[in-house]
Amino acid sequence: MEQISKTFDGNALVSTGTLAIIAVTCAVYLFYTSYVIPLKLFSKSGIKGPPPTLIVGNLSEFRKGLHDSLVNNRRKYGKVFGTFLGTQPTLWVGDVDILKIIMVKEFHQFPDRVALTKTLPYPIKHSVLFARGEDWKRIRSILTATFSASKLKQIFYIVESACNRCVEKLEALSENEEIADMKVIYGNLTMEVIVASAFGVQLENDPRASKLINYANKIFNSVPTIQLIVALIPSFQPFFRFFFRERQESTTYIANTVKGIIRERRESLKNGTRCNRDLLQLMIEASEDGKMSDDEIVGQAYIFLIAGYETTANTLTYATYLLANHPEVQDKLYKEIDKTYQDKGVIDYESVSELQYLDMVLSETLRIYPPAHAVNRGVSKDVTINGVKLLKSVPVGIPIYGIHHDPDYWPNPEQFRPERFTPEEKQARNPSCYMPFGMGPRNCIGMRLALIEAKLALAKVVKAVEFSAIDKTEIPLKLKAGVTLSPANPVYVGIKKRL
Template sequence: MPDTRIPGPPGLPLIGSMLDLRRDALKAYRDAFGAHGDVVRFSAGPPGLRATFWMVYSPEGAQQVLATESANFRKENAFYEEIRQSFGNGLLTSQDQDYQRQRRLIQPLFTRRRVDTYADAIGIEAEALAERWAGVPGGVVEAGEEMSAFALRAVSRILFGTDVDEAIRTVRESFPVLGEFVRTRGFSPVRLPRDWPLPLHKRALAAEQALYAVCDQIIARRAGAESEDLLGLLAHARDEDGNQLDATELREQVLIFLLAGHETTATSLTFALHLLGLHPEQRRLAQAEVDAVLGDGRRPTAEDYNALPYVTKVLKEAMRLFPAAPAMGRRSVEETVIGGVTIPAGSDVLVAPYITHRHPAHWEDPERFDPERFTPEREAARHRYAWFPFGGGPRACIGQHFSMLESVLGLAVLLREFEVEAVDTEVELGQGITLEARTPVRIRVAGRR
């Protein structure tokens, strides 16, 4: 018989681990792993409203949830429902026939060959950012804000083409409001109806309406027009039966691409710059590679991606230490056993890249920044799910190559143009829709050319 005794933090008598999780969820996850091992049960909230969920920390458990038993673990928890309510039922949140249909329509737009055509748009935005940094008084920039703006401009240019500025203004104003709304409701034991006229609800509704309006306007303007930007390709995509996305579905896909396509890449770039700013030896190695490939000052192309393996390793190591999705939730359909522990049917189960990427059984000296962990030989020798910033299994991120291409080419341009030094050596982290830097991530940049 499997062991059904599931260890976990006792928390406080009336509210369990609610305060610990609200204060610092990432620390709560780490402390529970250190004290209780690879499968941990959390209880949080007052009696009658208490939520129970299971954290799974081992690569083997992550593989079971995301891949080998993925049909038993669905995106039906409160957090995904809040994303679905605010951003629509796009590829990130849809399930079953909706998901299969959307995936069939959208997959051809994210092949490696198609994604490589977006390299020029990435290069244009990276060059514009470098030009602006060259004129920053004192040379100190806040990496989180700067990388968020860069990634948003790049994905918006790829999505909307010439309509990029119109979309960006609305997205930059609306996304933080909706992100906080989703985070607050997703982690709350009590979720009041969205139509109650509370201040937070009113702000979220206004942000939602503004986002919907700008997307709908751009989509309507494109109706019937041929375009090679991603929105145009989405609008004309057909499945094998000749079906296509309607206007509402188009908007939902656009919003999910904007959400997933800029916040995750921005996180990776922010912490890659932060880490290189703390480690001059690794920065010099990355810059030497960039100078050998792009030293003539030209705009990078997709062909340069494979010529920048060390820069790629830097980004993978940044994504190990600072994964944009620190935890990924599912809900079990049937009872199952993970790591010798029985998980009941209908349970909320989270896998946690933020912890698994530091698992001492799979990573030597796990807190140390070491891009050489990602040589092909060492990657091949490691468990497939010891590193999974893009998820895995049939729901693995469709935009993985796009994110890596954008990150590598964008970072390469910045390293070619600037020396980078970390101003803030310690950064406080938090968990929202994605990993959050809750204190500044300032870096000092100085021109190299």
């Protein structure tokens, strides 16, 4: 019996050891196939790029600043290179001839944007930003009409009122010899335009306005590092739920507010009450024809807030910063604006579009500081373009900031020179190397509104006050590349009221 017991114990020991070896082998195999083999994708294809680290890929490099990272990688590896976010590869293409094929000529093969996460939250999943196929075509068609020149004229008064209040604020600051963060000043302006035009809420007399602004800021102030961790390892999301609590509360409030306004508008229409002709109303009218669902209206209003608030505010901040540091450009711009005021007595929808030097200043600002510093496109099938093989499983990254700072397209790219956008220089340059609003059928739907808003604001502000660099002006300007390309720190300039 003792001998049998010893034999049984030995067999059990052998069995346990064997199982342990099998388990370890399986674990090593799964780790190797899941985290090691995917990182060999580009090296096997002969595509260069920064060496990835196990599990996180090139995350540490991106955290230093995706915009700078893409510029540096272009210098090291050429116009086409590969990176990894975790094990998710992206093929970055900075060759504008290839990009024109991807984004315009062969758009049907690259029609969709690719999200970091597999499951998009409500209501952004209903927005034109991530809509796909026929849903995207339908929504895009409705919004294209909504953002037409004739429709934008109907909401021009909203933009003008916000710009006038911004001028009053700057004049008051100059009289009291105060300084202010220009991001905050312009953020108030663009938020006023967005909540009025996209949500139908007036900043001055609607209590919902301040709450919308408060909740929107909470969305922008969410923790980017944690967002990246959850994107890398979705199963970790429950452990970081606390950090997303405010963001979720904000999203819920914004969505519910839009739903409430939709109900109010429909009730008003039943009672024969006239509603504001804003973007929200135009979408509601489209829904009455069965062309857009309420969830889709909420999705568009939400994305208008996210895309239209910070991007335009940052653009105005950058333009002011550049003008403060280049007084000769500011003086030339002021003379053009002042002459238009003298000739017409006012800057209106038509005249603001005729200010050629203003357009050049704004275009150069958007080249140096493109709000959407990088975008992507999904690949519908394996295809080779100009010798570059694109795989269905690998999104194409479009390094807009990198292209805008590529010396092959822009000599002395760090120099602020609005004359790059004279008709002659534009004619001599490949137009595809300038894409602050993207390019092709999937470009920024709100481009017209953003440009009108930025031009009118600059025209009114430069006519009223003069900007200058001061001791607290950060030179050079430090940037952070999050959802948009933003100043990393407050942007202070001197403000002097013009006589």
